[in-house]
Each structure stands twice: as C-alpha cells, then as structure tokens.
Amino acid sequence: MLSEILKKETEPMIEAIYSDAFIQGLIRGDIDDAAVAHYLRADSLYLDEFAKLYALLISKTESKETVRFLMGQMAFLMDGESEAHEVLAHAINRSYADIIKDGEWYPSADHYIKHMYFNAFTREHIAYAISAMAPCPYVYRRIADMALARHTFETDHPYRKWFEFYVNDMDDTINVMFDIMDDAARSMTEKEIDVLKKNYIESTEHERRFFNMAATKEEWTGVGTHA
Numbered sequence: 001m002l003s004e005i006l007k008k009e010t011e012p013m014i015e016a017i018y019s020d021a022f023i024q025g026l027i028r029g030d031i032d033d034a035a036v037a038h039y040l041r042a043d044s045l046y047l048d049e050f051a052k053l054y055a056l057l058i059s060k061t062e063s064k065e066t067v068r069f070l071m072g073q074m075a076f077l078m079d080g081e082s083e084a085h086e087v088l089a090h091a092i093n094r095s096y097a098d099i100i101k102d103g104e105w106y107p108s109a110d111h112y113i114k115h116m117y118f119n120a121f122t123r124e125h126i127a128y129a130i131s132a133m134a135p136c137p138y139v140y141r142r143i144a145d146m147a148l149a150r151h152t153f154e155t156d157h158p159y160r161k162w163f164e165f166y167v168n169d170m171d172d173t174i175n176v177m178f179d180i181m182d183d184a185a186r187s188m189t190e191k192e193i194d195v196l197k198k199n200y201i202e203s204t205e206h207e208r209r210f211f212n213m214a215a216t217k218e219e220w221t222g223v224g225t226h227a
C-alpha cells in the first residue's frame with residue numbers, strides 16, 4: 001500500500017530530523033531561545049496557511065465525509081496546535097502573542113508552503129495536495145514517539161509537554177490523510193502515483209529544512225525587505 005511504502009522510505013529521513021540540532025536541543029533542554037522564537041514565528045504563519053489549504057481542498061472534493069474531516073482539521077489548527085506553541089513560548093519565558101507579532105515566510109518555510117499550494121492549485125484531485133501535507137502530522141508524531149521512547153523527561157523538563165502533545169493528537173489526521181492517498185492511488189497510473197510519492201518525500205525533506213531553518217534562524221539575504 002502506498003502509505004506503508006512512504007512510511008518505510010522516509011523513516012531514515014525522520015531519524016535524521018531527530019538527530020539534527022533543533023530536536024536534540026529540545027531534548028537536552030538547552031536550545032537557543034532565539035531559535036525557539038524563530039520557529040514559533042515561522043510556524044504560526046505556516047499553520048495559518050495549512051488551515052487555508054484545507055479550505056481550498058474543501059472546495060475541490062465531492063465527498064461529504066472528506067469535507068467534514070477538512071473542516072474539523074481547520075478548527076483543530078485554528079486553536080488546537082497553539083497549545084504546543086504555548087509550551088515553547090513558556091519555556092523561553094516570553095508571551096506567545098509578543099513573539100509572533102512579526103515574522104515572515106523565511107526561505108525554507110516559504111518553499112514548503114509553496115510546495116503545498118502548487119499541488120492544491122495545479123492538480124484536480126486533492127490527493128496530490130494531501131500527499132504534500134501528510135508529512136506534517138506524521139513526522140511530528142514519529143519524532144515525539146522517538147523522543148519519549150528514548151529519553152526519560154523529568155516532570156519539570158521545559159519541553160516535555162511539546163513532545164507529549166504530538167504523540168497524542170495526530171493519529172486521526174494521519175490515518176485520514178493516508179486513506180485519501182491510498183484510495184486515490186488505487187485508480188491512478190504508476191506515473192501519477194510517483195507524483196504522490198515525490199510530493200510526500202519532498203515534504204518530509206521540507207520538514208527537516210524547517211527545523212534547521214529555526215536552528216540557524218534563517219532569514220532572506222536579499223537587499224531590502226520582502227513583501
């Protein structure tokens with residue numbers, strides 16, 4: 001099944017994300033406050049776009065059940081994930097609202113967001129956009145699983161609750177997204193399925209770049225500001 005192949009194929013990439021500076025810094029609890037603030041600024045904008053992508057997909061699907069799923073996901077994103085963000089803001093002792101007051105689509109986040117929009121706008125079937133969106137919940141769930149399985153977090157560990165958030169609430173989202181991809185793949189050609197695979201693997205790479213973007217506080221280097 002397509003989703004099983006993708007989970008297997010991207011596991012080494014998720015191990016690499018796990019070993020990179022950002023996640024290791026959260027686990028050790030010594031990550032640079034400015035990297036956490038950079039992540040929050042980028043991620044709050046990323047999640048806003050993720051919610052808009054769900055709205056786009058609602059307008060493209062016939063299935064009432066899929067519409068219900070997408071609406072539920074939008075609601076979850078609009079308030080649900082801020083709990084995970086509040087954990088990070090609290091850990092660096094700053095107000096979340098204050099941290100995300102400014103910020104922009106830093107290069108790696110920009111590329112990731114546009115990868116998803118490209119599929120949503122240029123492909124008829126929603127499975128193409130979903131294949132670019134599915135690593136979002138799946139990678140975080142795997143990272144949280146790994147961290148909690150390999151480390152004992154003291155109750156007062158500043159980031160323990162961030163990992164616990166992602167190990168609990170992502171299953172439904174992941175299963176529905178994979179079901180949409182697997183269902184679509186059953187009536188697709190090999191070439192079309194390869195596009196789903198490529199979208200998914202590229203988004204897993206985008207997840208790695210997103211964390212590294214925060215760890216390095218990546219900014220645009222061009223002269224002047226970017227609209």
Ligand SMILES: Cc1ncc(CN)c(N)n1
Pocket residue numbers: 043046047081135136137140207210
């Ligand atoms: C970039 C990114 N990817 C995934 C997640 C988890 N929903 C997130 N908050 N941000």
